[in-house]
Amino acid sequence: MAESQDDPAPLLRDFVNTLNVEAAEDELMTPGRLAAWLAGRGLVPEGARASGTDLVTGIALREGLREAMSAHHGPRGADFPDDLDDALAALPLRVTLTEGRPRLVPLDPPGTAAAGLARLAAAIMDSVAAGTWPRLKVCQEDTCRWAFLDTSKNRSRAWCSMSVCGNRTKTRAYRARRRA
Incomplete structure (x- = not known):
């Protein structure tokens, strides 16, 4: 499964990996730095400013994701974390029926960090529509927690890298069995 330009999964993955x-x-x-990251991804114009409240919301959004x-x-059907629900509720979004399909769009002026974070929140729904949302995962290695897009056929990938995190986990399990 290749990443398409319309697929928001890489944006969401990169945001979590900040x-x-x-x-x-x-x-x-x-x-x-939040404003610079959002500007670097085209979510806000260069020179946009972010407030301390925007930073708190952004970090809550990232960790909730x-x-x-x-x-x-x-x-399937696992609930969203409460912190994510609170962060999403704080973002200025509305539903629009333009461009041939319902979409979430930010209410704030496009130059604000809140609008950039709202675009990230809207990307969740775009990822659901693209079918990539359930494939966005984080590494199960507790010391890593890196986000990745699971492109395996059966959607069973557990680690960001089998050669690094998978190997660490399997080596620890092996050593624990040997000690027992």
């Missing part, structure tokens, strides 16, 4: 858990590096440490993607490893 926090590298393993390296403890966060690309969104300040409102300015990480947990929702983690739930894609489990049974």
Whole structure:
């Protein structure tokens, strides 16, 4: 399954991966860095500003998406985390019936960080429509938690990389069995 230009899954994956858990590096440490990240993805114009509230909402959205993607490893119909629901409720979105199909669009002026975050939230529904939402997952290795698009035929991929995280997990399990 190749990534299409209309598929929002890579955008959502990249947003979740702004926090590298393993390296403890966060690309969104300040409102300015949030605005720069959104501008770099074309979600807001260059020079847009973000507030502290936007940063809090953005981080809640990111971590809520990480947990929702983690739930894609489990049974279908898993609930969204409450923090994600709260972050989504704080975003200015409305439904429009233009361009031939219902879409979510931001209410705020396009130059605001809140509008950029609302575009990310709308990308969730676009991902559902594209069929890629259930394929967005996070690595099950606790030290990693990197988001990835599961392109396996049976949708069973558990790690971002079999050669790194899969190997770590399997080696730990092997050693635990040997000790027992």
